[in-house]
Amino acid sequence: xxxxxxxxxxNERTAPLAECRQILATGPFQCETGAVLEQxxxxxxxxxxxxxxxxxxxxxxxxxxxxxxxxxxWERLIGPGKPIDTDQFFVIGVNVLGGCQGSTGPSSxxxxxxxxxxxxxxxTIGDMVEAQARLLDHLGIDRLYAAxxxxxxxxxxxxxxxxxxxxxxxxFITASCAAHSAMQIGFNETARQSIMQDPRWHxxxxxxxxxxxxxxxxxxxLGHLSFLSDSAFTAKFGRRLQGKDQFSYGxxxxxxxxxxxxxxxxxxxxxxxxxxxxxxxxxxxxxxxASLAAAQAEFLxxxxxxxxxxxxxQSEAMHQMALEAGLQSxxxxxxxxxxxxxxxxDAVHQGRLVQDFLx
Amino acid sequence: xxxxxxxxxxNERTAPLAECRQILATGPFQCETGAVLEQxxxxxxxxxxxxxxxxxxxxxxxxxxxxxxxxxxWERLIGPGKPIDTDQFFVIGVNVLGGCQGSTGPSSxxxxxxxxxxxxxxxTIGDMVEAQARLLDHLGIDRLYAAxxxxxxxxxxxxxxxxxxxxxxxxFITASCAAHSAMQIGFNETARQSIMQDPRWHxxxxxxxxxxxxxxxxxxxLGHLSFLSDSAFTAKFGRRLQGKDQFSYGxxxxxxxxxxxxxxxxxxxxxxxxxxxxxxxxxxxxxxxASLAAAQAEFLxxxxxxxxxxxxxQSEAMHQMALEAGLQSxxxxxxxxxxxxxxxxDAVHQGRLVQDFLx
Numbered sequence: 001x002x003x004x005x006x007x008x009x010x011n012e013r014t015a016p017l018a019e020c021r022q023i024l025a026t027g028p029f030q031c032e033t034g035a036v037l038e039q040x041x042x043x044x045x046x047x048x049x050x051x052x053x054x055x056x057x058x059x060x061x062x063x064x065x066x067x068x069x070x071x072x073x074w075e076r077l078i079g080p081g082k083p084i085d086t087d088q089f090f091v092i093g094v095n096v097l098g099g100c101q102g103s104t105g106p107s108s109x110x111x112x113x114x115x116x117x118x119x120x121x122x123x124t125i126g127d128m129v130e131a132q133a134r135l136l137d138h139l140g141i142d143r144l145y146a147a148x149x150x151x152x153x154x155x156x157x158x159x160x161x162x163x164x165x166x167x168x169x170x171x172f173i174t175a176s177c178a179a180h181s182a183m184q185i186g187f188n189e190t191a192r193q194s195i196m197q198d199p200r201w202h203x204x205x206x207x208x209x210x211x212x213x214x215x216x217x218x219x220x221x222l223g224h225l226s227f228l229s230d231s232a233f234t235a236k237f238g239r240r241l242q243g244k245d246q247f248s249y250g251x252x253x254x255x256x257x258x259x260x261x262x263x264x265x266x267x268x269x270x271x272x273x274x275x276x277x278x279x280x281x282x283x284x285x286x287x288x289x290a291s292l293a294a295a296q297a298e299f300l301x302x303x304x305x306x307x308x309x310x311x312x313x314q315s316e317a318m319h320q321m322a323l324e325a326g327l328q329s330x331x332x333x334x335x336x337x338x339x340x341x342x343x344x345x346d347a348v349h350q351g352r353l354v355q356d357f358l359x
Numbered sequence: 360x361x362x363x364x365x366x367x368x369x370n371e372r373t374a375p376l377a378e379c380r381q382i383l384a385t386g387p388f389q390c391e392t393g394a395v396l397e398q399x400x401x402x403x404x405x406x407x408x409x410x411x412x413x414x415x416x417x418x419x420x421x422x423x424x425x426x427x428x429x430x431x432x433w434e435r436l437i438g439p440g441k442p443i444d445t446d447q448f449f450v451i452g453v454n455v456l457g458g459c460q461g462s463t464g465p466s467s468x469x470x471x472x473x474x475x476x477x478x479x480x481x482x483t484i485g486d487m488v489e490a491q492a493r494l495l496d497h498l499g500i501d502r503l504y505a506a507x508x509x510x511x512x513x514x515x516x517x518x519x520x521x522x523x524x525x526x527x528x529x530x531f532i533t534a535s536c537a538a539h540s541a542m543q544i545g546f547n548e549t550a551r552q553s554i555m556q557d558p559r560w561h562x563x564x565x566x567x568x569x570x571x572x573x574x575x576x577x578x579x580x581l582g583h584l585s586f587l588s589d590s591a592f593t594a595k596f597g598r599r600l601q602g603k604d605q606f607s608y609g610x611x612x613x614x615x616x617x618x619x620x621x622x623x624x625x626x627x628x629x630x631x632x633x634x635x636x637x638x639x640x641x642x643x644x645x646x647x648x649a650s651l652a653a654a655q656a657e658f659l660x661x662x663x664x665x666x667x668x669x670x671x672x673q674s675e676a677m678h679q680m681a682l683e684a685g686l687q688s689x690x691x692x693x694x695x696x697x698x699x700x701x702x703x704x705d706a707v708h709q710g711r712l713v714q715d716f717l718x
Contacts, residue, residue: 033608122608182592182616183584189617190580193624196610197573199558214556215577221549222581225542230670233541239647247645249392249481251555251637255644257541258548265552278610285614286606288598308667311589 020045021068021102026134029097029104035121038111042135043068043095043102047078048086050141057090057141058358059132061149061156064223064280065272067101068093076347077148083347083354084148092139096156097131098123098279106275107208117275118204125152125287129159133167146170146358150343151310152280155287158318161295171295172354174302175343177314178321179288184309187226188281191219195274204275216274217265224264229306229339233257292318292325299329300357302350304342330357379404380427380461385493388456388463394480397470401494402427402454402461406437407445409500416449416500417717418491420508420515423582423639424631426460427452435706436507442706442713443507451498455515456490457482457638465634466567476634477563484511484646488518492526505529505717509702510669511639514646517677520654530654531713533661534702536673537680538647543668546585547640550578554633563634575633576624583623588665588698592616651677651684658688659716661709663701689716 021043029040045068050057060070060078070093071078071086078084078091095103098120106120136144147157147168154176161171180188195201198215206212228236237257241247244254253259299322303315312333319331334349336342343350380402388399404427409416419429419437429452430437430445437443437450454462457479465479495503506516506527513535520530539547554560557574565571587595596616600606603613612618658681662674671692678690693708695701702709 118610179598181589182596182598182614183587183589185598185614186580186584186592186616186620189614189620190577190584192610193573193580193621194553194577197577198556199573214552214558215573218549218553218556218574218577221545221552225545225549228542230540230542230667233545237541239538239541239544249645251477251551251641255541255544255548257545261545261548262552282610286608308589 023102024135024138026131026138029127029131031121032124032126033122037104037121040097040104040131041102041108042097042104042131044135045069045071045093047071047091048089050090050139054141055143055145056088057092057136057139057144058084059092059094059136059144059147059160060084061094061132061147061153062096063149063151063153064284065268065277066153067099068095073344076345077351077354083351084358089145089358092135094132094135096128096280098128098276098283100273100276103131105273106204106279107273120275120279122282122286123279124283125155125159126163128156128283129163132156132160133164136167142167144168146172148172148354149176150174151176151340152284155284158289159287161297161299162289162292165294165296168297170300170357171297172300172357173315173318174350175304175307175310175315175340176318177310178290178318180285181314185285187222187309188285191222192278192281194219194222195278201274204278206274211269212274213269216269216272216277217262219277220268221261221265224261226309227340229308229337231306231337232339232341235337236260289321292321292327295322295325295327297327299327300353301329301331302343302353303331303333304338304340304346305333305335306337307340307342309340382461383494383497385490385497388486388490390480391483391485392481396463396480399456399463399490400461400467401456401463401490403494404428404430404452406430406450407448409449409498413500414502414504415447416451416495416498416503417443418495418503418506418519419443419450419452420491420506420512421452421455422508422510422512423643424627424636425512426458427454432703435704436710436713442710443717448504448717451494453491453494455487455639457487457635457642459632459635462490464632465563465638466632476565479634479638481641481645482638483642484514484518485522487515487642488522491515491519492523495526501526503527505531507531507713508535509533510535510699511643514643517648518646520656520658521648521651524653524655527656529659529716530656531659531716532674532677533709534663534666534669534674534699535677536669537649537677539644540673544644546581546668547644550581551637551640553578553581554637560633563637565633570628571633572628575628575631575636576621578636579627580620580624583620585668586699588667588696590665590696591698591700594696595619648680651680651686654681654684654686656686658686659712660688660690661702661712662690662692663697663699663705664692664694665696666699666701668699
């Protein structure tokens with residue numbers, strides 16, 4: 001399999017255009033833990049037209065650090081004439097509860113006018129889904145034609161099928177799982193500790209411009225290590241040096257891969273709140289579904305051979321759970337070298353499967 | 360393959376007993392970069408008796424954070440009656456140049472009475488090997504019967520065969536490579552940034568008890584993530600909770616794997632110098648051998664199917680380099696689920712191969 005390095009330039013889109021984003025204020029919200037948020041805002045975007053029978057809505061759920069601008073980070077799958085065709089479907093992107101791109105999260109202001117920070121309650125994947133259901137109520141959509149998501153987005157879709165079996169017809173879940181393994185929890189915990197061990201974290205009470213930028217950037221570097229595969233790193237960087245012909249023998253950047261990771265880490269600190277990363281990773285780690293007995297949807301699972309963060313056996317386990325529940329289900333293992341990022345990059349194989357699944 | 364969780368308890372031995380350790384003061388040392396250290400100490404230990412013909416010496420080279428006490432961290436392979444048999448061989452363990460367990464490194468005192476810290480020059484795998492050669496001169500050993508090492512220790516052994524082809528007969532190299540890949544460099548760079556982004560690092564000028572403990576502990580957590588395999592993490596921890604029956608829904612430890620990683624990170628800060636980790640990881644990343652044309656040794660390579668940090672293809676590449684140089688060489692891929700740590704844990708398969716190789 002030849003790797004096209006140019007593909008990797010595209011794997012992280014910029015933040016959503018604020019003018020496209022809408023905010024729904026939904027009032028008080030009781031979390032799965034019992035904690036109550038006095039007011040929850042939900043940031044969302046839509047593309048396409050809702051049909052007169054309101055039966056063509058597709059909800060797109062984002063991964064760890066994504067946002068409501070699904071047509072940006074999943075541009076290969078969503079758009080006019082694309083597998084999730086905005087000429088045909090009414091597509092909804094939503095920022096998760098606990099996030100930091102418009103929806104209520106730890107960086108939001110509480111009723112006392114101060115940021116929640118660590119006063120924010122622990123939220124779950126179920127809470128994210130409940131918030132999305134409120135948005136559908138607001139939009140007048142009783143039942144989704146489909147929900148789609150990868151990684152943490154896939155967990156939300158899986159939870160949709162169990163929590164609201166009557167409100168979702170089809171579920172497309174890629175590069176995801178029904179419960180984090182010990183190693184996946186370990187990666188998340190190391191990212192959390194990177195933030196929490198930074199003295200600038202201050203127990204979560206930092207000013208927005210004085211946060212734990214060092215720890216947050218290292219957490220993101222760790223993320224990028226886990227998003228690609230060994231072969232993808234080799235294809236993209238090898239041992240090539242950054243802007244030099246020979247070693248400088250020092251702690252400045254020598255290799256291109258160092259420059260890439262530092263750049264990704266630094267860039268992330270300008271768009272993401274450290275406390276949000278703590279809350280969202282915890283929601284992922286807590287998530288666990290051992291059965292799809294409650295579900296009624298039809299499933300499409302895809303996974304990627306080179307994805308060592310969300311290995312293919314986890315998608316196979318979800319597929320088997322669907323079959324055991326007597327549901328229609330497909331699982332396709334796609335042989336691509338891009339690692340976990342493949343779910344964002346692959347329009348060809350995954351795209352065809354999604355198009356068929358939605359038709 | 361059944362996994363014995365008890366094995367994992369053993370994979371990191373305590374620091375060497377100071378009373379066993381000897382220090383050789385070797386005078387000035389010119390590094391590969393041209394920098395000169397005014398005085399280099401080499402910490403070492405020996406076991407067994409040097410034969411009258413001085414032809415039974417085996418040098419054991421340690422990995423990233425190991426030390427001269429090889430009979431501790433490699434107790435499964437070294438000892439009386441063990442594959443590297445101290446009843447038969449004179450076994451030498453050496454702390455690397457740049458380390459912090461007796462040999463000169465960045466935490467050593469320079470001639471001005473202050474710690475080197477970042478005034479220490481960049482050192483290379485070649486420098487580590489040159490320092491070891493001085494020790495052999497001191498011990499009156501012209502030629503090693505063998506050298507043995509895993510991971511970074513394997514790089515030192517490989518370098519021995521090229522730099523001193525007349526001084527080494529056999530080379531046992533396990534779970535190692537001839538040059539770090541982009542992903543391996545990426546893991547090291549993330550560990551380095553974890554230290555350097557900690558405000559307590561202070562450009563490397565910290566007091567020994569006021570160093571970047573947070574960043575150093577996260578760097579070690581990252582290391583442990585890469586030392587085990589997905590299946591090893593699952594076998595050892597699964598999703599089991601730490602000292603509780605149900606979630607606490609907070610940022611304290613929930614899962615056993617979180618407790619394990621935090622413990623390993625914290626413990627590491629009490630035994631290892633943060634600057635040393637920077638220097639030793641740089642030495643690894645710089646290392647590159649594209650040919651064994653200069654070598655004359657006989658090689659034994661082992662690698663492990665579940666080791667994703669040092670994948671088996673890297674050992675195969677070294678084996679092919681040895682064959683291309685017309686040298687005797689074997690490469691055995693061992694199917695064990697322990698990840699990179701397998702090179703420390705496997706006495707059975709690896710042990711038998713080593714015993715045969717040395718006999």
